[in-house]
Amino acid sequence: MVNQDGDLMMRALACGIPLVETAAGVAYYRRLPTGQVSLSGKRMTYEGLVARIGILDKIARILEEQGRIEHYCSALASAFALIAADARGTYAGLQQEATERQRLYTPSALRRGVIRLQRSLARHKSTQADGREAAGQQAPEVVVSGLGHAEGVRPDITTAGETEALIPVAAIVRPAVSVVIPVYNRAHLLSRSLASVVNQTCQDFEVLVIDDCSRDDPAAVIRQFGDERIRYVRQPYNQGVAAARNRGLREARAPLVAFLDDDDEWFPEKLEAQIQLFEKAPKELGLVYTGVETVTDNGEVTEQVAAARGDLYRELLVKNLLHGGSSAMVRRNVITRVGFFDETLPAIEDYDYWLRISRYYKVDCIGRPLVRYHDLRDISTTQEASARRSRNIEANLRARELFYEKHKREMQAHGVAHLFLAQSARRHVSSEWHDAAGARRLALKAFFMAPASRYTQAALGKALVPRSKIDTYRRVFTRLS
Missing domain, CATH: 3.90.550.10 (Spore Coat Polysaccharide Biosynthesis Protein SpsA; Chain A)
Incomplete structure (x- = not known):
């Protein structure tokens, strides 16, 4: 998968795992020989652009589930704008898809003003605190990154006309x-x-x-x-x-x-x-x-x-x-x-x-x-x-076998694997799909898992005695009585 490292990091950050910056490098980035392309080098390919859109969609769903999406709408809009710019002139469909998502998350003019005011107040308080704690010391170099960097990059990738044409979040009507x-x-x-x-x-x-x-x-x-x-x-x-x-x-x-x-x-x-x-x-x-x-x-x-x-x-x-x-x-x-x-x-x-x-x-x-x-x-x-x-019983029974293999460990951990197999055995001997051999195989498997269970005993009895014989025995018993 392209950008799987970015996927992992962004999901971790969205779920509250802190990002710690080290003072010195702890990893090496190896350049591939000429002519070879790394996964990170595929970010501009069709596959890479699709992966980037999918990851941002996933992060947006996580933030929505946590009730924090409103605070990150501007960042999401900027991220989708970057993808739209990368797709421009090469993949028109992906450009349109990214642009639509950019419009979806772009805050209204009023909301943008509130965000800028909140950030300005936060920076002012931070500057005052730094000034009190380090009076007389030279201010450290400011490194622009994160949201600030995104805000700075965004005007370069959208024209003034395009920015004005964006639909604010408040104007978008989402159905229930x-x-x-x-x-x-x-x-x-x-x-x-x-x-x-x-x-x-x-x-x-x-x-x-x-x-x-x-x-x-x-x-x-x-x-x-x-x-x-x-x-x-x-x-x-x-x-x-x-x-x-x-x-x-x-x-x-x-x-x-x-x-x-x-x-x-x-x-x-x-x-x-x-x-x-x-x-x-x-x-x-x-x-x-x-x-x-x-x-x-x-x-x-x-x-x-x-x-x-x-x-x-x-x-x-x-x-x-x-x-x-x-x-x-x-x-x-x-x-x-x-x-x-x-x-x-x-x-x-x-x-x-x-x-x-x-x-x-x-x-x-x-x-x-x-x-x-x-x-x-x-x-x-x-x-x-x-x-x-x-009604396609054959496909249904085949799907149940795949379903069992997929969830077998969980069924066994919860002590219910024999019950699912007994259910499947009964389906094999139904009037619509009379598969006695399949029923016996599943019923025996369920029985050996839980021989004392009345469900596995009943399933095994139905599988071993064909329905035609059961009907015959019932008619004979009715005559004798």
Whole structure:
């Protein structure tokens, strides 16, 4: 990674680790032979510029989470201005991206005046104190660095006209929540999900429709709404739903992010209820989910009430407590600690993300159903691409194996690895994917981990006795009785 040393140092400083200056050098900087380029020499390349923008975004999220962003807006704006200047004339897209962030963090004229006054007063007090303590001594040489140096450099990289055109922070309207909707070849369902967002009781939102390189036309559906709050972003090539959600997280401007699948819909008060819960909660709350109403294609309706809350990490190591991903709302700053969705998983990437969030943050819920989950079972009556990925049992089971390998140590440390394996074994013998061999393998593994557990015993019994034989024994027993 380019600039990884800068990434580490800036995160340390943002988290309160002091920087101590030594009187003498303690390291050597070796110049590479002619023709070779060091990592620091790549700071002006495309990769280097992207890394620098990403690091500043990360630092901004840390400062936002700590409630200190206001004090560093000017420094962030200057840093992004430097990147924009380095990209000028070579990478127009990166220049625009850096300039937009520069505008976002540029303080208003009033705020700049207050900052200058505060610094002037601080310098005056410092000078008076130094004068009292060292009267008659020659003043030491002043070394311009840090924020002072940034303020001095900034006029050299922006013209007067450009500076005046910058949008002050006070003039930028940030929505309360960003709604991320990945879509792939389901434009015919997108209208329903978008309508459920537009009709929310809370209207302070932006919608990011991330088109994962669909063959149909989601943009045409969006144009029908004529709503400027809906932003359409098309991926350069098909990368999967995890990558689409990650693109949405990177584009999101709000402090809260809600996820909605393109074939689900929300009840009108969903956003308002979750935002209110976040506003009253401490910063340790990272995720809020709701109950879910499930509707099958034959009209059958069931309700799942949400109840689990608090420290759910151990529970989520065993089982996903969030039914579907469309009920979740998270603080955008969870990315600072948790990162993004795992794009290597073929399924259950949302479950993996909720688990990782719960390791560092508390989870809360709204019990009543505020999401309508459309469970398409009869794929013969719909387009193949419209069938839910979660109905792709083979991909789901493969993802669970990868999930187990990823979190195995934590599962073992919490004493729940056998429970997760028993859950997976039951899925292998389900009526939708009858894999007796896979079920036996997982059930035996779980049983040897915890032979006294009734869960592993039950899972092993189901795996060893095929479902067809169980049905036969049940019919025989019914006749005899």
